[in-house]
Amino acid sequence: MPRKKKSSNDSAPAAPSIRSSLPKSNARVRRRSLRLHGSIARDLGILIVSGRYKPGELLNGEIAASDRLHVSRGAYREAMRILAAKGLVESRPKVGTKVSQPERWHLLDPDVLSWIFEFEPDEKLLSNLFELRRIIEPGAAALAAERRTNAHLEMMSRALDGMAKYTLADEAGRLADQEFHSALLSASDNAFLMTLTTGVGAAVSWTTIFKQRDNPLARDPMPDHRKVYEAVKASDPAAAHKAMMNLVDLAFLDTTNVSKRKKTGK
Amino acid sequence: MPRKKKSSNDSAPAAPSIRSSLPKSNARVRRRSLRLHGSIARDLGILIVSGRYKPGELLNGEIAASDRLHVSRGAYREAMRILAAKGLVESRPKVGTKVSQPERWHLLDPDVLSWIFEFEPDEKLLSNLFELRRIIEPGAAALAAERRTNAHLEMMSRALDGMAKYTLADEAGRLADQEFHSALLSASDNAFLMTLTTGVGAAVSWTTIFKQRDNPLARDPMPDHRKVYEAVKASDPAAAHKAMMNLVDLAFLDTTNVSKRKKTGK
DNA sequence: CTCCGTTATATTGTCCGACAATTATGTGCG
DNA sequence: CGCACATAATTGTCGGACAATATAACGGAG
Numbered sequence: 401m402p403r404k405k406k407s408s409n410d411s412a413p414a415a416p417s418i419r420s421s422l423p424k425s426n427a428r429v430r431r432r433s434l435r436l437h438g439s440i441a442r443d444l445g446i447l448i449v450s451g452r453y454k455p456g457e458l459l460n461g462e463i464a465a466s467d468r469l470h471v472s473r474g475a476y477r478e479a480m481r482i483l484a485a486k487g488l489v490e491s492r493p494k495v496g497t498k499v500s501q502p503e504r505w506h507l508l509d510p511d512v513l514s515w516i517f518e519f520e521p522d523e524k525l526l527s528n529l530f531e532l533r534r535i536i537e538p539g540a541a542a543l544a545a546e547r548r549t550n551a552h553l554e555m556m557s558r559a560l561d562g563m564a565k566y567t568l569a570d571e572a573g574r575l576a577d578q579e580f581h582s583a584l585l586s587a588s589d590n591a592f593l594m595t596l597t598t599g600v601g602a603a604v605s606w607t608t609i610f611k612q613r614d615n616p617l618a619r620d621p622m623p624d625h626r627k628v629y630e631a632v633k634a635s636d637p638a639a640a641h642k643a644m645m646n647l648v649d650l651a652f653l654d655t656t657n658v659s660k661r662k663k664t665g666k
Numbered sequence: 667m668p669r670k671k672k673s674s675n676d677s678a679p680a681a682p683s684i685r686s687s688l689p690k691s692n693a694r695v696r697r698r699s700l701r702l703h704g705s706i707a708r709d710l711g712i713l714i715v716s717g718r719y720k721p722g723e724l725l726n727g728e729i730a731a732s733d734r735l736h737v738s739r740g741a742y743r744e745a746m747r748i749l750a751a752k753g754l755v756e757s758r759p760k761v762g763t764k765v766s767q768p769e770r771w772h773l774l775d776p777d778v779l780s781w782i783f784e785f786e787p788d789e790k791l792l793s794n795l796f797e798l799r800r801i802i803e804p805g806a807a808a809l810a811a812e813r814r815t816n817a818h819l820e821m822m823s824r825a826l827d828g829m830a831k832y833t834l835a836d837e838a839g840r841l842a843d844q845e846f847h848s849a850l851l852s853a854s855d856n857a858f859l860m861t862l863t864t865g866v867g868a869a870v871s872w873t874t875i876f877k878q879r880d881n882p883l884a885r886d887p888m889p890d891h892r893k894v895y896e897a898v899k900a901s902d903p904a905a906a907h908k909a910m911m912n913l914v915d916l917a918f919l920d921t922t923n924v925s926k927r928k929k930t931g932k
Numbered sequence: 933c934t935c936c937g938t939t940a941t942a943t944t945g946t947c948c949g950a951c952a953a954t955t956a957t958g959t960g961c962g
Numbered sequence: 963c964g965c966a967c968a969t970a971a972t973t974g975t976c977g978g979a980c981a982a983t984a985t986a987a988c989g990g991a992g
Contacts, residue, residue, distance in 0.1 A: 539801030
């Protein structure tokens with residue numbers, strides 16, 4: 401009897417059977433749409449990007465790991481393929497599956513990014529992400545000013561209305577904020593810039609999270625956003641570039657101010 | 667007998683057995699390090715990004731597809747997981763696996779990018795990639811000017827030596843070119859910018875490919891590169907930004923000039 | 933006739949057990 | 963001392979069964 405399955409009270413008392421009929425708080429049932437392999441990939445991915453598994457570290461063998469998780473080896477292997485496809489692990493026969501060096505991680509992959517920001521983000525990584533925004537978004541705004549269609553302007557305008565109506569204290573307002581930046585990247589009409597929407601969105605959302613949590617009465621973001629919109633509407637690339645850079649700088653200052661206050665004051 | 671396997675002369679006469687002992691020109695044996703699932707993912711990925719399979723199109727069922735390819739269903743499924751992880755396909759029970767809309771593709775994923783550029787690249791996508799370079803690299807150069815260590819300078823210097831020694835007509839020279847840009851992104855000390863190395867590298871390599879193929883006596887790229895290097899060495903962000911933008915602009919002009927010549931002249 | 937719940941069904945999802953392929957490591961021979 | 967070779971450990975592939983899921987067809991109630 402090499403592999404036990406579905407026995408209610410077997411040798412692993414603290415590990416509830418994943419497929420038991422009452423798995424309420426089990427970590428692997430959060431995303432209902434995620435299949436088993438997806439859940440495993442997500443859980444393991446989070447452990448990797450959070451540093452719980454160190455780069456270069458050798459993971460357990462497939463039989464041992466799948467056995468410990470009470471899943472079939474096939475499902476576990478599919479999870480490995482997902483993680484390998486995102487650059488988090490590398491598998492080789494006879495040697496095993498090891499965690500890749502962080503340089504090889506696909507940090508801009510939407511899943512990897514969401515796994516990273518599942519918990520309080522690393523400070524340096526967050527500032528790196530803002531640096532990226534500061535480089536990407538002004539350039540994208542300039543392109544958007546040249547290429548935007550009326551449809552894009554309308555999307556951006558609606559997003560601005562939503563931001564003004566709900567404010568960043570409301571989920572709808574935060575969504576509108578992200579939609580504004582997403583619409584702007586779409587207006588740049590560049591497929592590669594559009595794929596960066598997830599990254600920009602993550603940075604945007606963490607800005608507002610920090611602000612709302614520690615400093616709810618902070619600066620009104622509407623003027624900056626409107627300036628960007630006006631410049632794009634006026635088809636003025638230079639002005640759009642400048643306005644967007646100003647916006648990102650102010651947003652970054654918001655988060656760093658909050659961070660500083662958390663360290664010194666509290 | 668629902669599934670036939672390994673019968674030499676069955677109902678699929680034109681499909682040679684993948685695991686036969688003499689698979690010389692078979693498309694699936696190119697990358698020796700790629701496993702079966704990796705080869706399938708690569709082949710199918712290329713078919714998708716090249717438009718052979720249209721977005722929204724429903725792929726064959728797993729049993730039918732794996733049967734047609736003469737591989738096990740498990741291997742085929744692992745390939746699907748890889749493609750799904752890169753945003754190329756989406757699977758749902760009862761409905762099947764369909765090709766995702768291009769907006770969802772992870773274009774900056776190294777594999778996806780290499781699959782795209784497996785064949786002559788789409789003109790618009792290539793220009794989009796240059797737009798990205800034009801936005802990313804100047805900003806990265808500015809950061810690199812502030813943060814570069816001596817080790818980075820040495821890497822860049824060695825890369826410049828290699829470019830001068832071998833020229834872009836030689837493989838070693840092209841490699842040195844990529845190493846220069848890679849080292850500069852590393853010097854920016856930003857994890858997200860570093861992940862864009864692949865994308866920049868693809869654009870760089872296609873520049874030189876076009877130039878060498880259609881216009882071997884073109885402009886010498888060394889002066890532009892040296893200017894960037896000097897500015898980074900001097901810790902002058904503004905100068906580095908300017909020099910790098912100039913470099914990218916000239917490189918982009920090279921490719922467009924070649925394209926134009928190909929269309930008009932020839 | 934329309935709407936809604938139910939059932940049928942096709943497809944992916946998961947499981948299991950066996951064997952093949954690959955390669956790091958040790959071993960023996962020259 | 964170095965190189966060919968055997969060994970072993972791990973991933974890779976296979977095949978066949980059953981479960982879960984979501985679309986679509988169906989039928990009954992209003």
